[in-house]
Amino acid sequence: MTEFNLTRIDRLRYRPTKEAEEFLGDLRSTLIPGDKATVAKLAIGRSLSEQLNTGDIRLPQDAEMGNAIEGTHLFGDDADIWSCLIAIASEAPPADAASFRSLVEGHWHRGAMLLKQDYEDVKKADVDFVVRLAGMVPTGTRTSGSIDTFKEKEGALSIRFGSESIDPDSGEQLSYTVNRPGVSPHLAILGKTRSGKTRTGLDIARQVIVTADLPLLLIDPKGEFVKDGALVRKSEWGDRTLEAFFPGIRALDVPKVPVPLDFLWSSPTAEEQQLAQLAIGFQDSFQKCIRAKGDIKLDLLRQAVLALLEGRRALESRGGQRRPITLDDVLQALTDVAEQSRQSIGSIGAKLNAITSLNMMRPTMSPAEFFSKRWVISFGSASDEPKRLAIFLILDALNSFFMSLPDSGVDKAGNRLLRHLLIVDEAVEILRYRHGALSSLVRKSASKGGIVMLLSQSADDFDQEEDDFLEQMGTVGVFSLSSSSVKTLDGAFGRRMRIEDFSDRALPPGIALVKFPGQNARKILSWK
Structure with missing residues (x-):
């Protein structure tokens, strides 16, 4: 019993029945966008909402089991809440990890079957199904963080993929709406060194920032954009700095200048x-x-x-x-x-x-104040462990703040109102550690008006066993790669990809293979 705790719950691997996995997979593809964890928690919550008639939760005998998902990805930041709800609903609290896993898998199956029955009861009418589920949600009040300093940009935000964004064959100018209904606004841009991925990502970000007038957080792990406390001038930008892309951006050269963020901020009325x-x-x-x-x-x-x-x-x-x-x-x-x-x-x-002792964090600003501004935070002169901790604490604070906010509004056309843009350059510096806050921001911040852009050199950087970042990105653009494997790109592009698809020959300078939301992948001339 001493070994059974929240950490153990996070590390356990949970498996749905094949029957539950099949039905929930259908919901994901037709009605409820999101990763496996989203529909899994919907099923578990549905089971918990309906009291058992007798006894405790049990899986059907000889049930065939599906693919596993790790606890940290299933429950995310809310493992403590889910574990309490599951334990309370049981006749006796789980005594060990095995019994807790059995309860989770039992509720997962039972909830999926209840959802299936709900869907059939409304004759598979999607709107009636959603209304029925909404009627099961308890009402109540919530305390949210201040959003007075956040502007919400209304209307469709149309962006181009880079400065050119042209079909190389037809010459057609290409663009898409980043905040339209039912799609993820997040972006992943991959490419080897000097492929133009960063240049393209910054140009896309400039369109978002200038059009929507949003705050920005650009994490610069290797010090590409800031040196000795000043913004770096780049020859490929016409000897300009980031100020040309993002007016009013502030540079922090850590640890020379500490990050002025209250990284453990909490509401005075926090539970x-x-x-x-x-x-x-x-x-x-x-x-x-x-x-x-x-x-x-x-x-x-x-x-x-x-x-x-x-x-x-x-x-x-x-x-x-x-x-x-x-x-x-x-x-x-x-x-x-x-x-x-x-x-x-x-x-x-x-x-x-x-x-x-390095004094990398100086908590003088609340998250509401800090994240309402435009920052580039550079760690070029920081050693590895302090750099990682500072980046993790910043992302923790951003995630906690975002999750405290109500969902952003939508306009009459259903376009999501936007609040903030996060860019992570050299994202492998964070992805390799499977940091929970970044995962949460990718999974949940879209409903809060957030956009996440990840820039990295290799498809291997996104090789997350169960938390596949690329499948959760609305737009994936890939320039030429030097990766030894491109298997992680299969899900994002909807077909089996080959290394040859991303060779210098297939993707010459300026050309990227791009998958816009709801469209087939196509080659785009991003820059000249």
Whole structure:
């Protein structure tokens, strides 16, 4: 029992029955866009919404099982909530990982069958089916983050793929609507060094920023755009800087200049589970940053962060002045918690101490203020572990802030109103660690008015076993590659791809193979 905790739940692999997988797959393709986790949680939630007549949840005897999905991708940032709901619905709390997995798979199957019955009851009428499900959702109130500083751009946002965006055969000018109903606004642009992927991505981003007047966060892991605190002039941009693309952009050269973001911001009225999620998120980011495996020491870190968050909330409830939590505070709280439990802070504490000494984060701005501006944050002179932690904490804060917001509105034509653009250059720097916040932003931020753009050199960078980023991108553009495998591109392009499809011969300079939402892939001249 001591080994059964949220971390174990995240690491377990859960399998639907073949029958459930088939029906939910049909829903994904016809009615409910999203990844496997979205429809899986819909099924589990449907089962939890309807009380069992007798006994506990059980799978049918001799049920054939489908493909597995890892807990971290199934439950995402809400593992604590789902585990509580599943445990409460059981006759007896699960005693170990195996019994919990059995409950999840049982609800997954039962919920899928209930959804199937619901669909048949309304004679497979899509609108009536959605209305029926909406009627099952409990009503209530929610506390959201401030969005006063976010502008929402109304109307269809039509963009070109690069400065030219021309069909090389017909000369036709090509464009598409990035925020139209039913499609993902996110983009992935791949290409080897000097293929033009970054140039194209920035030109697309410029169209979005100028047209919709959005705030921007550009993460620059290798220091391509900022040097010695100043924006870098690029010859390929006519000796211009990022200012030419994004008026008013601010440069941060970390660690020379710390990031002024309150990375552990929480509402004064935050509930206990919200604080627990923040603490777990910090623990997860730190663990991935240093690739640690010591569960006990890492749990001390979670306890330390949670104690700080609870202490700040208690202080504010008594009328005390709010004070942001710093990495120094986390280090001191970790030391205190370790002493109280008669343990040492060990290598976890030593790593935190070393990273803290670099002063990379200075929490002076709330997330609402910070993410309402345009930033390029460069880490060219930062060492690997501090750089990773800073990037992870920034993404954690952006994800937490976005998830606290209500869904953005839609105009009369159904186009989603936009709020923010995130660009990650050299995205492999984050993708290889399977960071939960980036996954959540790709999966969930579209409904909040967010756009995510990922730029990377290789198809292998997106080789996520279950959380396939490329299939969740609305637009995928690929210039010539030097990848040893392109299998990860099969799902995005809807057919088996070959290495030869992305050779220099197939895709000469300026030409990309592009898959727009709802369209067949085609070659596009992106730049000259």
